[in-house]
Amino acid sequence: MKGLDAHLVVRRGSFTLDLELAVAPGEVVALLGPNGAGKSTALRALAGLVPSSGGHVRVDGADLRPLPPERRGIGMVFQDYLLFPHLSALENVAFGPRSQGAGRREARRRAAAWLERVGLADRASERPRALSGGQAQRVALARALAVEPRLLLLDEPLSALDAHTRLTIRAALRRHLAGFEGAAVLVTHDPLDAMVLSDRLVVVEDGRLVQQGPPAEVARRPRTDYVARLVGLNLYRGRASGGTVTLHESAFALDSIEALEGEVFLAFAPSAVALYRTRPDGSPRNVWRAAVSAIERQGDRVRVQLDGSGITAAADVTPGAVAELQLAEGSEVWAAVKAAETHAYPA
Known part of the structure; x- marks a missing residue:
């Protein structure tokens, strides 16, 4: 099989990661989940930085699990970039090819070519302390790609950037990922x-694994409270019958x-x-009393x-x-949602 085919099993105390993950060549998969879900553990297991308790890691059919990190041929961009402080940008990027045996x-x-591609040819002689956060991120990406990896791992690559820089670097990163084979x-x-950079989400x-699919599909049909909060939806599980969904004490009418x-x-x-001080008249079919x-x-x-009528x-x-x-907190209100604004799908 081309691309990544992995079954990651890592046991740490009472926590167990058990995740099957397949990524096709040219595909970008984003791992999402709450803190402690196992995302970074999965990434480090792929890289060989944490010991596995079982499973396999294959890239283009080659089994990487027996190999140490430096022999896996994987490119990795860490959250804090981890550039070598005593080396220039050029030397940082050249480190990978040198470790592979290049003169x-x-x-x-090769390093100069990659710095040119990420728009930093004029900063080749600078050391990391002289680079901005966005420039350091691009050097780290160039260093990861200079080894011509078949698997690229990125651990929170934009989290260290301010909001303005993040916007620019996100767009640049998307272009580079689109060109990665x-x-x-x-x-x-x-x-x-995740939505902008990936082709598929794995939650x-x-x-x-609790849900996966294209970003638009996951956003439209969340299957856990975490995913619903992530995409900004209220989510409930109930039983549909005759055009209504029963949720605890309430029943919601669906679009016809x-x-x-x-x-x-x-x-x-x-x-x-919509919120009201008194029970609304007119078109809303789904109305309930709640407290703020x-x-x-x-x-x-x-x-x-x-919070009210069994509905948060x-x-x-x-x-x-x-x-x-x-x-104000504690206020009593009436809440209403039109049937046309609800969306139901099989659990």
Whole structure:
């Protein structure tokens, strides 16, 4: 099999990572999950930096598990880049080819070519302390790619950057990944990085795969609370019958085009939730009474957390609505969601 074919088994105390992972040549897979889910452990197991308890790691059919990290031929970009402080940018990038047996002149030639590709030819003689965060990230990427790896691993490659630099470097990284012919695995906590940089998301919780698929599909049909929060949706599990979904004490009406039966997920966006001081009249078919448990400003909107009738939900409203409805923690309100704003799919 071309690309990456891995079954990662790592046991550490009471925690066990058991993850099957396949990545095709030219594909970028993002590993997502809450803290402690096993994402970085998976990446380090692929690199041979943590011992495996079983499974296999094959790249283009070659078994890498018996090999030490330096012989696996893997390119890796660490969260803190880990550039050699005493070497110039050129020498940092040349280190990989040199370790593979290339002569000094050939290694420097390849390093210069990669610095040119990442737009840093004019900083070749600079040491890491003289580089900005974005420049250091690009040197680390060039160093990883200079060994011509068939597998590229990236551990939170943008987390050390400020917001403005992150925007620019994210776009540049996407271009470089698009031109990479091997398999690439990215670990990130940022859903935007994952959505922009990857072709497929693999969501890990408690050391196990819980959901995978193209970013748009995962965002549209989350299957765990973590994924729902990540993509900004309210998510519930219930039973569909006759055009409604029963959730604990409440029943939600579905759009008339949805004909589902049995166990389903029900999702709707916080922006679809309307709040009222009194029970609303008119078109909303899904109405419930709730108490405000928290209020948080998010940009030009306000996120209101609701709890009531067995339903915990988030609602996004304007600051004007907060004032008009006199919202505060403990306030009693009515919440409503139109049937057309709900989305149900098989569990």
